[in-house]
Amino acid sequence: MEKEPILTVKDLSIAFHMYDKGLEQYDLKVISNLDLDVYSGEIVAIAGSSGSGKSLLAHAVMGLLPENALLSGTIAYKGKILDLADKEKLRGKELALVPQSVAYLDPLMSIGTQVSGKGAPKKKVTLQKKIFQRLQLKENVEKLYPFQLSGGMARRVLVSTAVLSGADVIIADEPTPGLDLEMALETLKIFRELADEGKAIVLITHDIDLAFHIADRVAVFYAGTTLEIADANDFLEGPEALRHPYSKALWKALPQNGFEPVPGFQPYAKYLPGGCLYFPRCPHRSDECEKKIPMKNVRGGRVRCIYAD
Template structure:
């Protein structure tokens, strides 16, 4: 059943034409800039979950790190990242993260190895109410009371991910960026974690859910943004992905749907291009059955059938 979004206000987070490059060194120590994200667009509103789908290397995690201001020193950023309509600078991101922004990182190494789990979730000197809330969240994720006193190395991978999700649930942040929060969890726990994000959105939070478990994400998300080779190729209501490829707009979105296990694991010839050797125009054109000569030109995002698509042939 298609969800009807409760989001009505302006975007909490709006990303416009985001490009991220890294200063790299070639043979002979020659420097060059490797652009790994280009012209990426995304927005999420209060009360909404936007799931971000795409293959590895498509820029999903880099988007989260750019929003949080966690890119390394050799990165350069172009484009706009706005929070509540205000354009953000690096100092704003540093001020907001951990308060207005919460990240569920992809790697469990983000947990401090020298600190027990309990204080990492509740923070130093927590109130009685916060400790009680933490216990309720841990109970929900089947984390025993003894887990509070364990160090991260004593946790299984699935337990560590549940701890990270618990931290975001308790954060009180207006914007939650969940980067692959469910790997290592069994199906029951993965669904429970996604339901937690759904409840946070229903309370008015904005959630960006980056995931490879897109068939599960379709069940809780309001919209789905599809990334390919560092850019957004389609944004559509999640119901379109539940209906099937005929409801989708971009040929890559259709291919992604057909590649899901329940849809036959149908492969597409070719590979996602390396950032140093991107084709001109449409980045998907070398693999696309619709490609024409016009695909070598500039391909902007455009509105189509209640969504957005970066394809001149989509109808």
């Protein structure tokens, strides 16, 4: 890995300007003080329950947030802090997204044109055919339109588009749902190969069992913030190697590890607790946990917990 990350997210917060009853205005904060760095040549998997801010992070990096979004903190690419204009210039060229929704495909454009581009050079068309073959997409798929594809086919098309973009950073937002195990593994293998060639991959996934084996590091999100960033091997070793109580609980909740539930639920964005967002559910909580807690270095990883050692 290079000394400096290719993508850095520092103290990111995102709120949405909303209207309540009687047209009363308020700002709903959905991401708070989120940190993440990604290096060329690695896959960083992002794990966490629904509503933890994973997809919002992807949209913030790509400059795809709606107009009522209020963003603070910094997003930097190759050391340069990006504004919206920068993100628009980089999008699809140096920054690529595999979106979670297949609705991102243009319904009026053939698949081949969307993946390779109109009038694409022969080299790119040849590469597109090879990727289609690996993802078990028949050659005639390039002549079809999105409505003619199954959900799994459409998802594989989106993966192909990101791969062919040549981007240095690829954010894959849930690229495997709807795929059988063989195809999911092949898709992740492609991302692994891209990382080994020097690309940086951010893999947002609920298939964390697969992610632990394909990723270099894992970032654990909860209620819109980062609780831990650790080597993927730490998750394979078990809770003793992890640092945050939520990461340990996430490991124990996996079917093969006992399927142990945690009492309580992830807080709604409008009613977040002060201090540690996991505080209400944590078995180790104390009054100190109600204060703002920064990320710190612990045993080769980073964690947002005063008791982690």
